[in-house]
Amino acid sequence: xxxxxxxxxxxxxxxxxxxxxxxxxxxxxxxxxxxxxxxxxxxxxxxxxxxxxxxxxxxxxxxxxxxxxxxxxxxxxxxxxxxxxxxxxxxxxxxxxxxxxxxxxx
Numbered sequence: 514x515x516x517x518x519x520x521x522x523x524x525x526x527x528x529x530x531x532x533x534x535x536x537x538x539x540x541x542x543x544x545x546x547x548x549x550x551x552x553x554x555x556x557x558x559x560x561x562x563x564x565x566x567x568x569x570x571x572x573x574x575x576x577x578x579x580x581x582x583x584x585x586x587x588x589x590x591x592x593x594x595x596x597x598x599x600x601x602x603x604x605x606x607x608x609x610x611x612x613x614x615x616x617x618x619x
Contacts, residue, residue: 518547519563582609 514522524543544551550559551567558565580586603614 514547517560517563517565518549519561520547580610 514520514524524546526537547560551557552559556567556569558567578586578588599617601612601615601617604612606612
């Protein structure tokens with residue numbers, strides 16, 4: 514258990530280097546286990562009386578795309594890495610917008 518979580522116990526993690534900016538990912542299973550509360554307005558993770566300031570990486574893309582209904586469009590999504598493979602998970606943004614999964618290069 515991280516000392517910042519202010520509690521005893523242990524957490525199981527999968528270790529791999531997936532990004533140069535992020536230290537890791539906490540899933541909802543871990544956030545539930547430590548009984549955390551996320552204050553998005555103030556960017557704070559609250560755990561057992563302790564506040565942990567969250568760091569956000571700004572959106573480095575201001576491009577907007579209009580994609581007509583019932584159509585497909587391939588667009589460039591900027592990333593801040595220069596080499597390596599990028600995995601994009603399948604994502605349903607809303608009932609009308611779906612991003613298919615794939616592996617690509619920057």
